[in-house]
């Protein structure tokens with residue numbers, strides 16, 4: 001019981017601190033597991049799939065919203081983008097923006 005409570009408090013403290021420091025980068029890394037098979041393990045791009053590493057977070061969020069709304073259309077990306085919540089989009093954008101372009 002004590003151990004569980006301790007783990008919970010620690011998780012909240014670490015989570016809270018990273019939220020302030022990196023605005024969802026760690027959460028974004030979890031979301032990014034669904035992106036790296038096409039965009040590359042480090043978001044460096046693969047084949048015809050564009051790199052995401054080092055792009056501006058605002059730009060990434062804008063593109064995700066464009067795929068969601070149909071303003072921008074790509075069979076693969078539109079399907080994936082529609083599965084993301086607004087928070088997922090913000091987090092994953094912060095994550096890829098935090099990586100350096102290769």
Ligand code: HEC
Nearest residue numbers: 031032034035038049050060063064073074076077080092
């Ligand atoms: C099945 C392969 C695939 C997966 C998985 C995938 N993408 Fe993509 N993504 C693409 C392709 C292909 C394009 C280029 C689309 C186009 O040309 O319009 C693209 C384009 C993009 C763009 C626009 C980049 C630019 O420079 O305009 C963003 C942003 C993006 N993806 C984000 C993501 C995120 C975030 C995830 C994970 C949640 C993800 N993608 C998962 C295939 C994928």
